[in-house]
Amino acid sequence: MFKLHERLDQDCLLVGQFELCLLLISRDANYPWLILVPKREGITEIHQLNATDRQLLLDESCVLSQTMTELFAPDKLNIAALGNMVPQLHIHHIARYHSDPAWPNPIWGAASPDAYDPDMLSARCENLRQRLKNRGFR
DSSP: OOOOOHHHHHHEEEEEEOSSEEEEEESBTTSOEEEEEEOOTTOOSGGGSOHHHHHHHHHHHHHHHHHHHHHHOOSEEEEEOOOSSOOSOOEEEEEEOTTSTTTTSOSTTTSOOOBOOHHHHHHHHHHHHHHHTTTTOO
């Protein structure tokens, strides 16, 4: 039975879900930072997904990427599946800007996490839900 890793549960907020993936938002307001987590038990790597799920993951990642580009107009969109701290397969989608605290380096360890204002976090999540609602998101 699928269960979200406790670290992701602690560091993120659930925005909603696609057919395959949960969509999470990082609580770190330094960057627009979203995470897709396939709802499959025991999966740590993309190649472990069956062919249908691999295609769904790519499709959902592309929908999210396009939506983030429209919403946040980043200078670059970083997409990565690292899993060094959290073995459960999860795909980071991070909008990057020349002006962000880590540019051009990786974000990990570059700046202390900055908590969202609760109203801003709520508005960002609702805006994402509205933008994604006709794109396989619920």
